Amino acid sequence: MLLKKFKSATCFLTRYRWRLVLGFSSLLLTNLAQALIPRLLGEAVDVLRIDQNNLSRVNTFCLLIFGCTLLRAGFQFSMRYFIIGVSRRVEYLVRNRLFQHLQTLSFSYFNQTKTGDLMARATADVEAVRMVIGPGLMYICNTMVVVPAALFMMFTMSVPLTLMSMFPLVVLSVVMRKFSPKLHQLSKRVQDLLSDLSSRAQESISGVRVIKAFSQERREENSFEAVSKDYLNSNVALARTRGVTVTSIWVLADIGTLILLWVGGGKIINNTLTLGEFVAFNSYHLMLLWPMIALGWVIALYQRGVAAMERIDEVLSTEPEIQDKEGIKEIQSLRGEIEFRNLNFSYGVDHETALSDISFKATAGSTVAIVGPTGSGKSTIVNLVPHLFQVERGMLFIDGMDIHDVPLRLLRNSVGYVPQDAFLFSDTIANNIAYGIHNATDEIIVAAAGAAAVADQIREFPHGFAQRIGERGVNLSGGQKQRISIARAIIRKPTILILDDCLSAVDTETEAKLLEELRRIRKDRTTLVVAHRISTIQDADLILVLDDGKIVERGKHEELVKKGGLYANLFRMQRLQEDLEEIQ
């Protein structure tokens, strides 16, 4: 069947079978009721024609017509209500499923796929699919009922007249099939040019500084004008084609009336057709017009739907790169020992090597700090530990087990992670802190915030811990965000704590307080710290100095300072920086 390609959506239809049964029976009934009306009107006209004083019979027809109208209207309501309603419900389910699947995919998938593209699939594409299984299906079924019903009524009145009036309808359907794709093509060109126009404006406004510096405003206007002119021309071309299409719909409808007037009129004169039938014929003809016009529309709809479904299925069929392999051994808990063994890593086949030959061991409960210039691979190292990216076997071990053999759920539940960008959700502060735990009480949340040295500031917000943040709430400073994301990590009491340069926006005074707390918290957990500021990590058990993806120095603070290498230099620079900041 035509809907075979839409399996990922139609599989939800069975849930709504009763609604669909009601919808499609309504569809049948509303069309049958509609098909009776012109005939009744014609009969009434004929009654009037034969005996102008038989008004009581005319009254009966009035009532019958109105009765049919009410039936038609009632069933039309339930047809739309059920069929379109089901399509909206299915749309909801498809979108949920798409979202759930997206969440299982690994990070590398999102590095390759644009967010905007995924959003388009979840919105426009799901909508395009709905248009097929809702309105598209409804209109096609409508056509399949209206056409035979109207034709049947017409045949009962006059076979030759019916055959002749089908002529403009057939022409119309050919015209629509021919012009629909062309219209689609032209309007796509108009859309493309509009987006050209838009990116032209975007580029010009973004580069306004250069344009002004070189006094190139006039040239920009001219080049914008050129696109604007193209846009105008393609719009006019579209209008021409649309003009032809719209005009031919009108003309063919009128030709139908013309044939009726000519052939039907002749039949009336010859007494083989009544005036009432003449009137009825005209109505049936109009009734058939719409399905012919809709045909072209539904075809375009279907084509768009198929393409959209393919894009959705592409996402749904993408297997998560990182997931527990079958038959993985259950483990109760982790101690938190991490070992890198000659690890090499790159973000993709065509990417440069991000890490090479990384080896170190963080014993359970110890603190390992990683420093180095921007882009040296510090964050990459800590991102590998919660298995966010895939690594080869035999390179990364947790508690002596290869990371591939550690259940993902357990591993991630044991990790407290503070990301570099301090990503928070647009939700309340309390919900953000309690993000990763069940049934958090207010006390626990406040305690975590206190440990992250941010509780006092939170209390100052108008809604305190219930304050919303992000788009619809207050804007937090970088330092506040970082501390809230620290609270979110430590509230989980993780075995492994990962701090990815999470103090960069915190002022020196707060930093000291926070470090004191962290020292206490760090005591019984393995901690990986990426830091720009040496002061943060001076007391780490092991400091790794990274440069260009390689470990170039390792040791404790004093050893490294004495050594006089990259680390010592970094340390010196930072003291200078602090001095400079203090000059008023």
Added chain:
Amino acid sequence: MSDPQDKDFLEEEDEALGKAIDWKILKRLMKYVLPYKKSFTASLAILFLLSWVTLIGPYLIKCAVDGPLTSLANRPDRPVDDVMRDLLGIVFLYMGFISMESILRYAQIVVTNLCGQSIIRSLRKQVFAHVHKMSLSFFDRNPVGKLVTRVTSDVESLSEVFVSGAAIIFEDLFKLILIVAVLFYLSPKLAAVTLLALLPLFLVANIFRIRSRAGYREVRGKIARTNAYLQEAISGLRIIQIFGQEKKSAERFAKRNAELRDAHLDTVKVYSTFYPAVEVVSQLGVVVLLWLGSREIAAGRLSFGQFIQFWFYTKHFFEPIRQLAEKYNVLQAAMASSERIFRVLDSPVEIANPAAPVESKKLSGAIEFDQVTFSYRENDPVLKNVSFKVNPGESVAVVGATGAGKTTIINLIPRFYDVTAGRVLVDGVDVRDYRKQTLRAQIGVVLQDVFLFSGTIADNIKLGEDETITDERIEEVSRHVNASRFINKLPKRFETPVMERGLSLSVGERQLLSFARALAFDPRILILDEATSSVDTETEVLIQSALEKLLKGRTSIIVAHRLSTIQRADRILVIHRGEIREEGNHQELIQKGGLYKKLYLLQYEAQERLKSGSK
């Protein structure tokens, strides 16, 4: 936790909706119509004719019904051939009607479109040009996206009015008035009663307009909410996965998605009710017509043909009403868009040319800052009382920590911004007394982030169709600044298209290209914001030697990040917190052991060591 702060989530664009007809705005819009008044009048004339023509069809049918179709019944002695001839006559008239209608219809669509699109194009041009006249502080206040929306979407929403909206409104109004007039002419009583029965159509259409509009807004809001969560979840997926919150996050998404579904289901209800309601009301008209018409026929006050004519006309009734209701929303949106567009057009050009500009001449290139204070925001000065002089041909390096005010200094010379207090003088004349174009034509600006336009390499050097810069000149300047080496390696050399925002060129290559661009215009004064990002040693050598050539014989002010650039400068200005703290050459300042020394140790010493290391 329920969120009471959740309610005020409305799209900015939606809130502004108000009147559908605002005479002040309409009057202003009419000014854009004036240049096209011929085609605009033509399109109105066609619409007027068209509404007349639509009336002809039913009239011809009436003639047929009252004439040949019933003449045998009334006068059975008439020869059939006569009657047939009468019918044929009407058929021919009908054919004439069809051809006339088709020509008019086609002409209407094409003429209206051409006229409307031309109007829109000239408006768009004006908005675009006006935006480009604005000063940089305007762009600091208005994000690019918003301005692009003004030039595109807002103009586009107006075009709907000019291209189809206005036309349809006129046609429908003409048609409605004509039909009502003809109905009353045929039979006042029948007309009155039928129209009364059809009156609810207005009501239904209006209720629908309001409900569907509200529903549409609701849906838009929910779509925005669902999308916002989707976007958030994708950018925060790392957190979701590490914290193992996939299920909770899916629930949150499902909640928003369900709200969207319910908003949709509400509109399904509105639409499902609307179409049947229309059907019932318009059929009610037909029933009333039949009921009363039959009585009028029986009384001999109405002919069969007129009855059928009547019936045809009432069928034409509903479409215009529905269209009018729909166009109301379009008008409303267009008025809001016009208001936003006019707001941009009305924002004054802050940095305007002086009324009596100083005569343009070749500058010698002396620059002076005379007690300059500047702030982007009120009471938050970035430069405080800065005074310094640069002699013609001198090269001055500006150094300082991030945010010290270095970039601001160089922004003031080509008058990207106007000073808050004090004066900036070029050749002893306040920059505000020059024509902007004259001033800027003699200042070459090389920015840190090299902005490349889509187009070819050559386009990016000569910046478009500037005919005064020949191909030979382009090649010459490129060779001069060492850019020809990489350009010659490109597939189509100077004709190679640069990808959007220059993604295909490396940082170093873009630097060299921007040098060529500056040199092509041969400025007296060169302003350079040196790139901070490092490039490979080979390119670095090319850049440095190009820079040397570029500076020769020009006055230059350089925000320097490279030690070699600083050392080459005649003088160094050390900026700290918006003030000049130290001034002198490299040796002097190092010996002084103050701010510069610290900056040097922090930013430049490493470069020094690297360089000596690589030697």
